[in-house]
Amino acid sequence: MKKIILLAAFGVAGLVNAKNAEETKPAKETEKEKKEVIQEKNTNESSKAESKTLQYNCIEYSMYIPCLDMFLDDQVCYGSGTCVSTWDDAWNCMTTNGTLATKFFCG
Template identity: 35%
Template structure:
């Protein structure tokens, strides 16, 4: 009986210390990801636009992001070409 109680006590102590370690690591990782996301968001500009599918005359809304408008514009052009190729071919 004493062995079972001792094993149970060691198991509970192990789980308690493991839970504390995981929560501390999670908080550290969470803070790092917030800093990274805020840095990315400060550099990115997002633009909403519509893509017209030529063969079906449908319009699809999309969003393109980039540090400059030129980067976002190139993404818009690429996305438009790919969408027309997907729906029309």
């Protein structure tokens, strides 16, 4: 029963793709900041040739706490550059977090 509720919570939760997120920058930049950005871009372009870029996916999900009749939101990221390398590891992390949250709140 708990697994069905957990799967239903996954169905309700939205999926977030971290690589599509964009960083907003302030409108005004000083000359010094512009030079730093240009230098940083040059450094990044040269380092891309030397190493692989890190790519990872993040998933937002909800855990159902039955004794309180509420959902807790959580997020897990997996891929290169994270401590969770595969989807299976991320799934194990999500189920462990759900079990621990239920034990914490419900005893």
